[in-house]
Amino acid sequence: MSQYFETQAIRTQTERSQFSEHSTPLYLTSSFVFDDAEDMRASFAEEKEKNLYSRFSNPNTTEFINKIVTMEGAEAGYAFATGMAAVFSTFGALLNAGDHIVSCRSVFGSTHTLFTKYLPKWNIETSYFKINEVDRIESLIQPNTKILYAETPTNPAVDILDLELLGNIAKKHNLLLVIDNCFATPYLQNPIKFGADLVIHSATKLIDGQGRVLGGVTVGKEELIREIYLFSRNTGPSMSPFNAWVLSKSLETLSIRVEKHCENALKVAQFLEEHPKVNLVKYPFLTSHPQYEIAKKQMRLGGNIVAFEVKGGIESGRKFLNNIKMCSLSANLGDTRTIVTHPASTTHSKLSEEDRLEVGITDGLVRCSVGLENVEDVINDLNQALNN
Secondary structure, three states, X not given: OOOOHHHHHHHOOOOOOOOOOOOOOOOOOOEOOOOOHHXXXXXXXOOOOOOOEOOOXXXXXHHHHHHHHHHHOOOEEEEEOOHHHHHHHHHHXXXXXXXXXXXXXXXXXXXXXXXXXXXXXXXXXXXXXXXXXXXXXXXXXXXXEEEEEEEOOOOOOXXXXXXXXXXXXXXXXXXXXXXXXXXXXXXXXXXXXXXXXXXXXXXXXXXOOOOOOOOXXXXXXXXXXXXXXXXXXXXXOEOOHHHHHHHHHHXXXXXXXXXXXXXXXXXXXHHHHOOOOEEEEEOOOOOOOOOHHHHHHHOOOOOOEEEEEEOOHXXXXXXXXXXXXXXXXXXXXOOOOOEEEOHHHOXXXXXXXXXXXXXXXXXXXXXXXXXXXXXXXXXXXXXXXXXX
């Protein structure tokens, strides 16, 4: 197989059937048949590699997984119905009652709820460090700590964590380093190169890229994926063959889409930085970003998310959203269509102001997922919404 990302994304395919199809077909089947009793016995005993049931594996999900594994430089992987199914199943498979997690505080809201509401039911506790407190990580590690977890770039404030630093800490303390790589995609960043044991994606976002299907995937070390596979085989959060087929097709254009997303996002960030109604702009490849040098070290480009603060707080944020004409108001991201979200009045409105500020969500913060429209149209819409 080629060493080049684009070729891998297109040419990693399921073996052709007797019909010699050029494009991988859909395998919409719940189960598979066996030649005889011995074939069935040996297959269930895992003495041979064979599809048994689509909750376990399916040619479409296998193709999708193999592509992500190759792109991330991983050994193995498993695909899930959603990104959160991937997050929960990864922790559920690898943690026991009494284990401990050290995590960056800036994590997706549902992940935070998992850490604070559900894992404690099984006596699994989490200690948080803030983005600017990486020097505190080692002090949070306990004898029962098993996982070091982070997202980078973070959602929604687009902060950057040093993957090499996290990899060194995890190795020193014999921890599993688990990284949510959703905002970067395998095209922009490969955490395994910096010491990550497992990498998680919500494939719903840029991997699909067109707002059509849900999906998640975890890739990494083979022995860890084996545990995740066994847990998921029994608990049932697997990806559907149809979604896997869509996502595998999406990966064929990931590099070219993400290049354009990043080109547009940088132009939007540069425009916003000069706008008088904007307090601050955060985009990893702006030199003004506090972790710009780290971003340049570990990312190919800056991604498609721009975070900016509208002057005037929550009310100005609401007015800005109400003035938007072309861009979409949605909670999703990574779509061909530009999406704007005001976290303080919507996705994070149930958090106290103190909790919001802790993860960089100021009252006027707007998250902009920059799409693939002509960037002048995106800029014009943001400009009129800010000015009005």
